[in-house]
Amino acid sequence: MFPSVWISGRVLGALYVAYTAAFYLRVSTAKSKRPIVTSKGQPPDQDALFEYRGLIHVHSDYSHDARGSYDELSRAAHRHGLAFLVITDHNNVDAIAAGEQGWRNGVLLLTGVESGRCEGYMLFVDIESYIHESISSTREALQEYLRQGGFGLVIHAGNCRRAWKGELDSAIDGLEILDYADQLYDCSVLAKLNAFLFYPANRALACLRVYHRPAETLARWDREASARPVVGFYGPNMHQNVRILGWEPKFPPADAVMPLASNHILSREPLTGDFQSDKRVVYTAIRNGNLFFALDILGDSSGFRFSARQEDSSAVMGETLPADVETVFSIRLPRIEDNSQFEIVIYRNGVEFLRERGRELTFRATQAGAYRVEVLTRVPTFFGRGRMAPWIYSNPIYLRP
Template identity: 70%
Template sequence: MSASFLHAGRFFAELYVAYTVAFYSRAGLMKVENAVGASPPRPNEQDALFEYRGLIHLHSEYSGDARGSYEELSVAAHRHGLKFLVITDHNNVDAVGDGQQGWRNGVLMLTGVESRRQEGYMLLLDIERYVHGEQDSVDKRLEEDSEADGFGLVVHAGNCRRPWKGELDPRIVGLEILDYADQLYDCSALAKLNAFLFYLVNPALACLRVYHRPVQTLAKWDRETCKRPVVGFYGPNMHQKVRILKWEPKFPSAEVVMPIASNHILSCQPLTGDFQSDRRLVHQAIRNGNLFFALDLVGDSSGFRFTARQEGLAAIMGETLVSGVETTFSIRLPRVEDRSCPEIVVYRDGAEFIRGSGPAFTFRTSKEGAYRVEVLARMPTFFGRGRMAPWIYSNPIYLRNRSARS
C-alpha cells in the first residue's frame, strides 16, 4: 500500500472525526428550552380564570406495549409542572378497579381508554367500565359511552399509516390535532435521521427537529368546526417502550416527552384536592374546549388568552356568541423577550382572516364562523433560529346565528 494512500486515508479519518466532534458539540450546546424567552404572567396580568397544564393520551404499564406505573408517571409529571394526566391505555380501564385514579404527588391522575375501531382510534373519557369489542360499531360504542356520561375523542386523525376513515360522528366531541408519535412517523426521512443523531446529545433538539405543523389534521378540524363545535387537543401518545430484538429500553422516556407540549385548560373554578369535583372540572373543560395547546418546550405558554365580547356578553375558547353583532376579539400573549417577535394568525373557518403581533392584539367582526388562533414563533434549528412554526394553538370561539346556536 503506497504512502500517499495511507496519508489520504488518515486525512479523511481525521476530517471525519473533526466533523463529528464539531457536529455533536454544536448540537449539544444548542439551547432549545425556552428559546422564545417566555416568562410567567405577573400577578397584575392574571385574570379570573384558573389555568392548569396537563396531558391527554398517554399510556402506562396497563398497556402491553408501554411502561410506567401511575406513581412513576405522576412523579415525572410533577417534576415538569403538569397538574393532570389523562392516561388512556389500550382497550381497558383496569386501572379504575385497581384504585389508581386520584391525586398523586400533586398531579390529578385520570383514566380513560384508547379504543381501536374499524374506522380508526378513539379515546373514551370519563368512564369507569369498558368491554372491548373491535368489531363493535362506533355508533354502539358512543351510545354506551353516552349512557355512562362519558365522551369520545378521535386520535391519530391524520396519521399517515391509519387515519380516521369516513365522516366524524356528531357525537364525537373532539379531535387530536397534534400527536407527538404521529409527528415522528409523518416527518421526512432526513428529519428522522437528524433527530436520531441529535438525540444522543440533545434530546430536546431531536424532538423539535421532527415537529411540523399538522396541515391535514388542522384542515379536517376546520372542516368540522364549520358545522359544529369540535374540541382540538394535544396528545403525546407516550409509551416509553420500544422493542429491539429482545431488548425493550424505556425510550423515549417521560423525562424527554412530557416537556415537549401540553394542554392548558381554563376554568372559573380552582382545583380543590377533592378527586370527584376535580375530575368533573378537568373533564368538563376538555369536553367544552376551554383549552389551548402549545409547544411548551420552546417557551411556557401560560397566560395566553383568546376571548370575545359583545353587548355585555363574554366568551372564552370553546364558547359561542351570536353572529351579526359586532364582536371584539382579544388575544393576549405570554410575556416573551423582544427578540422573539411572535406572530399571531387568526383563522375563520380554516381560512386566514387577519394577522397581527403581540403582546396584545384586538380585532372586530360580526361575521358568522369559527375563529381560532395560531401563534407563530421562530424555532431553533441546527444552523440557528431559522424557521417560523406554530407555538400556540387555540380552540375556536364561535359566532353563530341564533337558530344555529339554539
C-alpha cells in the same frame, strides 16, 4: 503505494473525527432550550380563570406495549409542572378497579381508554367501565359511553399509517390535532435522521427537528368546527417502550416527552384536592374546548388568552356567542422577557382572516364562524435563523346565528 493509501486513510479518519466533533459541538451549543423567555409573574389584566397544564393520551403499564406505573408517571408529571394526566391504555380500564385514579404526588390521575374502531382509533374518557368485543360499531360505543356520562375523542386523525377513515360521527366531541408520536412517524426521512443524530447531544433540538404544523389535521378540524363545536387537543401518545432486536429500553422516557408540549385548560372553578370535584372540572374543560395547547419546549405559554365580548356577554375558547352582533376579539400572549418575534394568525372556518406581528391583538367581527388562533414564532434550526412555526394553538370561539 500502500504507505500512501495508509496515509490517506489516516487523513480521512482524522477529518471524520474532526467533522463529528464539530457537528456535535454545534448541536450541543445550538439554541434550543426554551428560546422564548417568559415571566413567572401574573399576566397583565389577570382574569378570573384558573389555568392548569396537563396531558391527554398517555399510556402506562396497563397497556401491553407501554411501560411506567401510575406512580412513576405522576412523579414525572410533578417534576414538569403538570397538574393532571388522562391515562388511556389500550382496550381496558383495569386501573379504575385497581384504585389507580386520584391525586398522587401532586398530580390528578384520570383513567380513560384507547379503543380501536373500524374507522381508526378513539379515546373514551370520563367512563366507569369498558366493553370492547361486544360493541361492534362506533355509534353503539358512543351511545354506551354517553350513557355512562363520558365522551369520545378521535386520535391519530392525520397519521400517515392509521388516519381516521370517513366522516366524524356527530356524537364525537373532539379531535387530536397534535400527536407527538405521529409527528415522528409522518416527518421526512431526513428529519428522522437529523433527530437521531441530534438526540445524544441536544434532545430539545432533536425533538424540534421532527415538529411540523399538522396542516391536514388542522384542515379537517376547521371543516368540522365550521358546522359544530369540536374540541382540538394535544396528545403525546407516550409509551416509553421501543423494541430493537429483542431489546426493550424505556425510551423515549417520560422526562423527555412530558416537557415537549401540553394542554392548558381554563376553568372558572379551581382544583381543590377533592377527586370527584376535580375530575368534573378537568373533564368539563376538555369536553367544552376551554383549552389551548402549546409547545412548552419553546417557552411557557401560561397566561395566553383568547376571548371575545359583546355588549352584554363574553366568551372564552370553546364558547359560543350570537352572530350578526359586533364582537370584539382579544388575543394576549404571556409576558415575554426577550426579543422573540411573534405572528398572531386568526382563522375563520379554516381560512386565514387576519395576520399581525406583535404580542397582543384586538379585532372586530360579526360574521358567523369558528374563529381560532395560532401564534407563530421562530423555531431553532441547526443552521440559520430558524423557521417560523406555531407555538400556541387555541380552540375556537364560535359565532352562531
